[in-house]
Amino acid sequence: MTVDEETLTITCTVNGEAVRDVVPVRRSLVDWVRHDLGLTGSHVGCEHGVCGACHVQVDGRVVRGCLMLAVQADGARVETVEGATRSGRVAVLQDCFFERAALQCGFCTPGILLQAAELLEHTPAPDRAEIRAALSGNICRCTGYQAIVEAVEEAAGRLRA
Amino acid sequence: MTSAPETTAPIGMIRTDTPAIGRSMPRAETRRLLAGRGRYVDDGAPRGCLHAAFLRSPFAHARFTIADTSTAAGLSGVVAVLTAADLAPVCRPWQCRSGAFPGLVSPVQRALADGRVAFQGEPVAMVVAESRARAEDALDLIAVDWEELPAVASLAAALSAEALTHPELADNVAWRTEFGSADFDAVFAGADFVVEERFAFERKTGVSLEPRGVLAEFDPAEGLLDVRISHQMPHQLQLHIAEQLDLPIGRVRVACGDVGGGFGIKMHVYPDELATCAAAKLLGRPVKFVADRIEALATDIHAREHQVDARMAVDGEGRILGFDIHDVQGLGAYSVFPRSSTTEAMSVLRAMGGPYRFEAYRARLECLLQNKSLTGQYRSVGHPIACAVTERLVDLAAARRGEDPLAFRRRNLLPVEAMPWTNPAGGRMFELSHHACLDAMIGLVDLDAKREEVRAGRAAGRLLGLGFASFVEFTATGSQAYGAAGVKVAAGDTVVASLEPSGSVRAQASASEIGQGVRQALAQVLADGVGLDPSNVRVETGDTRTAPHGGGAWASRGAAIAGEAAWRAGRRLRGEILAAVAALVQAKPADLDIRAGEVVEVATGTPRMTLADLADLVLFRSHELPAGVRPQFTVAEQYHRDDDPFLPTNGIQAAMVEIDRATGFVRLLGHWVVEDCGRIINPLLVDEQIRGGVVQGIGEALYEACRYDAAGQFTSGTLADYLVPMAGDLPEIAIGHVETPYSGSSVGAKGAGEAGTCGAPAAILNAVNDALAPHGASLAALPIKPVSVLRALGDLGAGEAP
Numbered sequence: 002m003t004v005d006e007e008t009l010t011i012t013c014t015v016n017g018e019a020v021r022d023v024v025p026v027r028r029s030l031v032d033w034v035r036h037d038l039g040l041t042g043s044h045v046g047c048e049h050g051v052c053g054a055c056h057v058q059v060d061g062r063v064v065r066g067c068l069m070l071a072v073q074a075d076g077a078r079v080e081t082v083e084g085a086t087r088s089g090r091v092a093v094l095q096d097c098f099f100e101r102a103a104l105q106c107g108f109c110t111p112g113i114l115l116q117a118a119e120l121l122e123h124t125p126a127p128d129r130a131e132i133r134a135a136l137s138g139n140i141c142r143c144t145g146y147q148a149i150v151e152a153v154e155e156a157a158g159r160l161r162a
Numbered sequence: 163m164t165s166a167p168e169t170t171a172p173i174g175m176i177r178t179d180t181p182a183i184g185r186s187m188p189r190a191e192t193r194r195l196l197a198g199r200g201r202y203v204d205d206g207a208p209r210g211c212l213h214a215a216f217l218r219s220p221f222a223h224a225r226f227t228i229a230d231t232s233t234a235a236g237l238s239g240v241v242a243v244l245t246a247a248d249l250a251p252v253c254r255p256w257q258c259r260s261g262a263f264p265g266l267v268s269p270v271q272r273a274l275a276d277g278r279v280a281f282q283g284e285p286v287a288m289v290v291a292e293s294r295a296r297a298e299d300a301l302d303l304i305a306v307d308w309e310e311l312p313a314v315a316s317l318a319a320a321l322s323a324e325a326l327t328h329p330e331l332a333d334n335v336a337w338r339t340e341f342g343s344a345d346f347d348a349v350f351a352g353a354d355f356v357v358e359e360r361f362a363f364e365r366k367t368g369v370s371l372e373p374r375g376v377l378a379e380f381d382p383a384e385g386l387l388d389v390r391i392s393h394q395m396p397h398q399l400q401l402h403i404a405e406q407l408d409l410p411i412g413r414v415r416v417a418c419g420d421v422g423g424g425f426g427i428k429m430h431v432y433p434d435e436l437a438t439c440a441a442a443k444l445l446g447r448p449v450k451f452v453a454d455r456i457e458a459l460a461t462d463i464h465a466r467e468h469q470v471d472a473r474m475a476v477d478g479e480g481r482i483l484g485f486d487i488h489d490v491q492g493l494g495a496y497s498v499f500p501r502s503s504t505t506e507a508m509s510v511l512r513a514m515g516g517p518y519r520f521e522a523y524r525a526r527l528e529c530l531l532q533n534k535s536l537t538g539q540y541r542s543v544g545h546p547i548a549c550a551v552t553e554r555l556v557d558l559a560a561a562r563r564g565e566d567p568l569a570f571r572r573r574n575l576l577p578v579e580a581m582p583w584t585n586p587a588g589g590r591m592f593e594l595s596h597h598a599c600l601d602a603m604i605g606l607v608d609l610d611a612k613r614e615e616v617r618a619g620r621a622a623g624r625l626l627g628l629g630f631a632s633f634v635e636f637t638a639t640g641s642q643a644y645g646a647a648g649v650k651v652a653a654g655d656t657v658v659a660s661l662e663p664s665g666s667v668r669a670q671a672s673a674s675e676i677g678q679g680v681r682q683a684l685a686q687v688l689a690d691g692v693g694l695d696p697s698n699v700r701v702e703t704g705d706t707r708t709a710p711h712g713g714g715a716w717a718s719r720g721a722a723i724a725g726e727a728a729w730r731a732g733r734r735l736r737g738e739i740l741a742a743v744a745a746l747v748q749a750k751p752a753d754l755d756i757r758a759g760e761v762v763e764v765a766t767g768t769p770r771m772t773l774a775d776l777a778d779l780v781l782f783r784s785h786e787l788p789a790g791v792r793p794q795f796t797v798a799e800q801y802h803r804d805d806d807p808f809l810p811t812n813g814i815q816a817a818m819v820e821i822d823r824a825t826g827f828v829r830l831l832g833h834w835v836v837e838d839c840g841r842i843i844n845p846l847l848v849d850e851q852i853r854g855g856v857v858q859g860i861g862e863a864l865y866e867a868c869r870y871d872a873a874g875q876f877t878s879g880t881l882a883d884y885l886v887p888m889a890g891d892l893p894e895i896a897i898g899h900v901e902t903p904y905s906g907s908s909v910g911a912k913g914a915g916e917a918g919t920c921g922a923p924a925a926i927l928n929a930v931n932d933a934l935a936p937h938g939a940s941l942a943a944l945p946i947k948p949v950s951v952l953r954a955l956g957d958l959g960a961g962e963a964p
Contacts, residue, residue, distance in 0.1 A: 095196040143371075143423055
């Protein structure tokens with residue numbers, strides 16, 4: 002960072018690890034996890050809260066990583082797709098996305114996985130309309146969504162079994 | 163001979179009698195993307211990497227003088243502020259030229275504008291700084307004196323030539339052409355009736371979710387420019403970077419990691435990307451530029467701005483006699499380099515009437531310069547316009563005859579026995595299956611039930627409509643298009659395949675992976691070509707340092723062209739393997755086969771040697787080989803078609819819609835596709851290409867528009883203004899296939915990536931008009947906006963706000 006940027010020191014946990022960092026106050030949460038922590042699984046698609054590629058979880062809820070500043074994560078518990086992958090929290094979804102070819106370029110996929118996981122945690126047996134509604138804040142430009150909806154539906158079934 | 167160690171699973175453990183070609187398989191590499199381990203351009207940066215931001219024109223057309231850059235340059239963290247004069251010594255200007263479009267008017271373009279800008283968003287200066295944020299801070303400190311000039315925005319303004327896109331030109335015409343059949347007038351004069359319509363298509367763009375981005379690093383000691391970029395054709399770009407930056411082509415490396423969507427956006431030369439390469443060369447430090455979303459929406463190539471006056475003549479038996487089309491295309495400020503923007507309009511002209519038999523054709527075209535972003539080859543280039551125009555005219559003709567639109571189509575679709583045939587629009591038609599697709603569609607959509615649903619719904623007061631669209635998509639372009647025009651675009655592809663230790667196969671291909679799954683498809687083809695399981699084949703693409711020169715990803719070419727190269731490479735490698743084993747076991751090669759990674763006797767299936775053992779012997783113990791046995795375990799095959807400039811594909815789409823009378827919103831109730839892309843290598847991936855393509859076509863039909871005001875101000879700069887389809891907007895999309903393999907190749911594949919986009923807007927336009935027809939209303943403009951629906955229904959006056 003440049004010498005004259007205003008910064009704050011924050012402390013939080015990211016994917017279960019304690020992190021302390023000096024952060025420019027204007028840095029978005031997603032830029033911070035990507036460029037300062039090297040967690041590049043969260044992506045930047047629009048920077049104005051429409052596309053959902055930047056999704057990360059903060060204190061158990063999915064947020065737009067581009068609409069939250071890194072300094073606002075001070076004291077918070079942050080989880081990215083890398084953490085969710087390591088813990089196995091999204092493993093069944095990942096299997097179903099893989100098998101169903103529910104991704105093409107993959108840029109939207111981490112954000113969608115986190116959103117879908119949140120849905121299934123609250124609604125274990127969603128119908129297709131509920132899945133579509135839950136994903137209404139995620140743009141996928143490649144698949145046309147149907148494969149994603151079917152993968153989430155399949156994952157819900159496997160998780161209930 | 164020692165056997166492979168126990169820990170190495172020998173090839174051949176996975177036995178299958180199912181050929182890999184035709185098998186639905188997930189893409190092996192998506193595991194990595196699912197885990198968040200993709201490597202897109204912005205995911206990495208070398209130490210000391212600098213970041214670029216561009217000062218872009220706020221005006222559509224203006225002269226300017228950069229009065230001061232010193233304040234910006236003095237900001238801490240800023241390394242350089244660069245203008246046209248700074249880049250001129252390291253980056254040549256360029257100009258779009260094509261032998262296919264003689265006399266094309268498109269002025270010289272530069273990486274940074276020099277004294278005049280011709281569209282809003284055109285870069286005029288760049289700041290290179292320690293961070294993107296600091297570079298953007300500095301943009302605000304650059305002092306520019308602007309003198310706004312009259313701007314050309316709409317097609318009407320461009321035609322009137324009251325204002326000029328470029329003051330040195332006489333008018334705004336970039337190119338015009340006219341052609342037709344000799345008997346055109348006589349055929350139209352003898353028609354029973356002629357239907358006609360004026361169609362309007364708004365601009366749209368590709369919206370790859372990963373924006374364009376580039377990371378350039380120059381090593382002055384080696385004179386080597388290393389470019390990481392999100393791009394569809396690394397080799398094409400390598401050539402142009404070398405030419406513009408005056409480097410030998412071998413001193414430019416272009417590497418594409420994971421590419422977050424292309425759709426035709428990432429296949430052109432962009433000023434900001436070349437400026438980033440030039441800055442890296444000038445500064446001797448790595449420089450990264452990643453477009454933000456407003457930069458992407460405003461400066462990625464746009465497409466599809468056309469006004470089309472079209473007529474179709476029909477005889478007394480309900481047979482189509484001919485088409486007459488006058489297309490006016492909004493080109494943008496320049497014809498895009500290197501492929502030209504006029505290509506889209508020519509694609510419209512060539513695809514008109516594609517599915518049908520007809521005698522006469524007349525086409526007139528004007529491609530107009532405008533002070534707007536450049537246009538280019540977005541997915542299904544031109545075809546959706548030709549399809550919407552043709553299919554709407556077909557529905558109008560069927561209605562005029564009081565006839566079922568499918569009965570009218572059935573009579574006029576080009577039958578199998580009439581092919582091969584070059585139609586009056588110049589489209590060479592062969593190996594198409596229109597009637598089979600139509601029959602399959604009737605079953606897929608459950609036509610009688612759907613029509614009853616529409617009838618019952620209408621009786622209950624609902625505005626329901628069912629629409630169809632037959633289509634032809636020209637795919638897998640041969641070198642007759644660009645090569646003959648003197649445009650350096652590779653129409654062939656090459657695959658280099660090697661037998662590796664452990665008996666697996668590794669290949670380098672000149673195709674590009676942009677999410678469509680071409681690496682998986684090539685792995686399946688190679689697997690069958692050699693005789694092993696696709697899980698033991700690894701295909702790499704995208705890096706000019708390792709991949710042979712070739713076409714990349716465009717025109718739905720991966721399966722048809724690189725796929726054929728892969729097959730031939732696989733067969734050649736198989737031949738080398740069989741010859742080597744035959745020499746070792748004293749058999750004839752013809753008596754041996756490779757099955758599931760093992761060389762066996764053809765007649766009995768008796769195993770003779772695994773590929774793992776063979777590779778072990780040849781690679782590590784070649785002294786044990788009989789004298790003169792030198793198998794070539796790295797082979798290459800370059801493939802291009804000798805004839806057939808395009809591989810036509812065909813199909814039919816259907817859409818069912820409901821219009822909300824109160825709001826004018828169109829809701830999609832169902833969408834169906836039956837298509838024929840020849841031999842299907844991986845049905846799972848083909849279906850997803852179709853679905854994704856359909857949804858981009860749905861966007862084109864209902865939501866997406868790059869809007870400009872009369873002064874050329876871009877007003878669609880966010881994803882809240884530029885609407886793309888979201889999960890909740892969409893119906894289920896059912897897909898059926900007819901398979902008519904291309905007889906000119908071994909694999910028989912044609913293109914599949916664009917068919918969905920080709921026919922969806924037309925099917926929806928026809929469905930909406932079917933819903934409006936009982937109310938005496940109709941529409942002929944895309945996207946279909948709620949306000950247009952209300953106006954068409956008479957529920958909203960012409961000047962009345964909703």
